[in-house]
Amino acid sequence: MSNPQTRKSCVVPKCMNTTTNAPEKLFFVVPSNAQMRKKWIQVMKRVDPFGAKSCVYCCEDHFDIEKDMENYVKYKLVGGRIKLKKGVPRTY
Numbered sequence: 001m002s003n004p005q006t007r008k009s010c011v012v013p014k015c016m017n018t019t020t021n022a023p024e025k026l027f028f029v030v031p032s033n034a035q036m037r038k039k040w041i042q043v044m045k046r047v048d049p050f051g052a053k054s055c056v057y058c059c060e061d062h063f064d065i066e067k068d069m070e071n072y073v074k075y076k077l078v079g080g081r082i083k084l085k086k087g088v089p090r091t092y
């Protein structure tokens, strides 16, 4: 977390979003916790886990962020930290 300029790219297959070509999009860090990660992988429809990569991102396109974020409106207005609701992501 020492370099906020690090380029992030979405881990979902066929999704080409990166912080370079889609700077307006939000990128969520995929949790390193194995159980949570499994859930995210399900939501992202990604069969293959991310292997040894510890820091991977998923862009907002794969979420219903207005509903899934606890502080979406506040975040859009004043910024700050992204907070996902408990139990997110759920499988739709």
Ligand SMILES: [Zn+2]
Residues within 6 Å of the ligand: 010, 011, 012, 015, 016, 017, 058, 059, 060, 061, 062
């Ligand atoms: Zn994406």
